[in-house]
Amino acid sequence: QTGNEASVDRLMKQIPSFMSEISVEFKIIVIDAVRSLCLKFPSKQTLMLNFLSSEVRDNDGYEYKRAIIEAIFDIMYHIPESKEYALSHLCEIIEDCEFTKLAVRILHLLGSEGPKSATPSKFIRHIYNRVILENATVRAAAVSALARFAVHNVELRERIKVLLTRCLDDSEDEVRDRSAMFLRILENEQLCRQYIANETVFTWASLERNLVIYLNDPAQHTAPFDISATPIVTQAEEAAARSPRTAAADITSPTLQAPSASASGAGASSSAGRAAPSGPEAHTAAMERIPELAVLGNIFKSSNPVQLTESETEYGVTCIKHVFPQHVVFQFNCKNTLNDMVLENVTVEMAIVTSDDEDTELLRPERVIPIQSLVHDIPGVVYVVYGRPNGISPTATFSTTMKFIAKECDPSTGEAEEEGVEDEYPLEDIDLVRADYMLPTFVADFTRVWDEVGSAYEVVETYSLTNVASIKAAVSNTIECLGMSPAESTNAVKDQAATHGLLLAGTYAGGVPVVARCRFAFSPASGVTMELSVRSDSAAVSEKVANAIS
Structure with missing residues (x-):
């Protein structure tokens, strides 16, 4: 809290001198402080990552090492330019990691971020070493990470298939089964996109509720159940939505008893006077108990x-x-x-x-x-x-x-x-605003979706964004203004970037798929300029979204 960038180097030289003299609890506090310091001064990320990597080698138990790895993950997420260096450190950490949970988490991250790096091939050796040297749980995680590299890096696919074929002789059935499954998937591009590259899931509470409503409404049975009305999110977003369990969330599970439209008006008033619901599913459940709102649909x-x-x-x-x-x-x-x-x-x-x-x-x-x-x-x-x-x-x-x-x-x-x-x-x-009608949609292969939507109703607009001082701020404002989901991690912007490309995807009210490409350029004289290209299945929707920037 009191440090400044000029004193960081001196501070980081002093910290290792007393780390061996303090308890694990205080060490964890120091690690969290180093993480915060790195996020505050991104230019010092190399120094911080070196310190964290050296500390993880100390034998101070699971909680301490977990705190260090969490700090490295946070630095990677918030400082995009640190990703390559951080991944290299993580590869060294799993070479000597005695905790299965930590090794599996690192392998999962390597499988997610490694294929997107500038030189993905350098990570393959470290991952395959885990197949040779580790226990069955870690070996299975390593197989899954290898498969992700094979899907996202076609030039490495044949070599990785050789490694996966060797895993067919593993002593553990889970490792053998994963290897056989991934080898089969890698033979078909469609299966690759569907089962590995695609990281989306349905929001399960919304899906269940939509099914309940469908089953209880005979009038809807003349048409098949429309799953496209169920929101799609990333697995990370779904996990984040499930983690903060609240009392409101606990009482909103749907049942096969449909909301009654004939409930008394007094019941509606009573529901309206209850505590404010929290979360999308809680909002839906609260409104289903009010007859005047239950008839509005999903x-x-x-x-x-x-x-x-x-x-x-x-x-x-x-x-x-x-x-x-x-x-x-x-x-x-x-x-x-x-x-x-x-x-x-x-x-x-x-x-x-x-x-x-x-x-x-x-x-x-x-x-x-x-x-x-x-x-x-x-x-x-x-x-x-x-x-x-x-x-x-x-x-x-x-x-x-x-x-x-x-x-x-x-x-x-x-x-x-x-x-x-x-x-x-x-x-x-x-x-x-326009973003209120836009549902963020995750897409695994943006280029494919962009081509599928086509250019028939494409609208291109150019904006001079005088109200922002940097491309990073312009990207954040654009995502908020359009209400769409950034694709392929294009929301991560390097500090002081002069150019940047942002890819966005969403579904407009009425179920209209929308994709957008934004190209940003910065110059000290004119500030930030953005070219926005929007494609959808509707000319009116493309026009509205393209003109939504304010």
């Missing part, structure tokens, strides 16, 4: 929460935008921080302030689902539903005002007075 896209009040104000409000097939639902998560006040019949009034989109005139407010009672420190939810007929996707800015009846109450008992006063509380404006 959520296509949910935005991240947007703060509409200051953190220290008496009322806290955030907004999440949900896009449905024919509607947009604004979910206002409200919290009352006053212990001597109860808010009743809480609603949010919205009005369109500005819009350059002619479709905005067709947006119509349909209903507001209020919070019956908002007591101190127990959050509630207000839903505002807008219809978007024929699947239109307008952009607009809305003014928002929270309205309610305020009643004083006894903080000790929570009992409110009979009489209250009508009051309102102004909130920040909400922007409905």
Whole structure:
């Protein structure tokens, strides 16, 4: 926290002198500090990686070595130019790694990142050594890593197939089975793309819920189940979504009992007054319990929460935008921080302030689902539903005002007075933007998808991005503005880069696949310039996405 770039070299010379004198717990703290220091001063990454690599050779147990390897992984992820050097260090580490879990993790990373490096062939020897020298679990992981190199580096494929053939004589059936499977896959390019290069999975909770809805609706049985409506994410994103288990997530598992459209209105109000849901599946489950929202269909896209009040104000409000097939639902998560006040019949009034989109005139407010009672420190939810007929996707800015009846109450008992006063509380404006209609989609082979979509409806626009100071900032802003998923790790930008190419993929509302290529150039005189090329199956969608940059 107190170091600066000029003192890093001196600091790194001092750290090894006392590492042998402190406990493992403090060593882990030092390793985390070194990682943070490296992320703060990327130019010193070589020095830091040398230190981390030397420390991992100390015999200080699993937790210490895991912390070091995690630090190297973080440096690789956040500092793209360190990848080659870090991978070389990881190859040395697995040569003398006594912990199976760590060896498997490193081999998995080598299989994922090694084929994309400038000289992938130099990693093959280190990986194959694990097949010869390690236990069965590590050998199986090494076989999988070798297969990834064979798929992504065609020039190495025949040589790697020879190594995999040798693995057919392994004493462990798992190693033999993997080798036989990968040898079969490597004979067919389609199988390579489908089973190895493709790192996507369906969001399982969404898939299960869509199947439940399909099975419980006889009217849908006239057509096959449409799996394309289920979002696709990377395996890393799916794992990240599963890891933070919350109470809300635990109660949202779907059942074969479809949401009832005949539930009472009182039930809807009660649901709206419950704690704000967390996560896409939790949002869906919460809205399925409200009859007025259950009939809207499946959520296509949910935005991240947007703060509409200051953190220290008496009322806290955030907004999440949900896009449905024919509607947009604004979910206002409200919290009352006053212990001597109860808010009743809480609603949010919205009005369109500005819009350059002619479709905005067709947006119509349909209903507001209020919070019956908002007591101190127990959050509630207000839903505002807008219809978007024929699947239109307008952009607009809305003014928002929270309205309610305020009643004083006894903080000790929570009992409110009979009489209250009508009051309102102004909130920040909400922007409905193009990214709200775009679902990020992971693609393993961008070039193939780009060619498959074709140039029939390609739109090319050029922008001068005067509001950003670097290509790295321009890439981040473009991804956020379009709401698409970066392909082939093109979101990683080197510091002080003068040119860069960004590949993006997504699915627009209505199930329209969209791919985009962005070419960035930087000059001190003119700043950042971007050429954006968008392809889709719809001329209107291509035009809208290409003009979404602001």
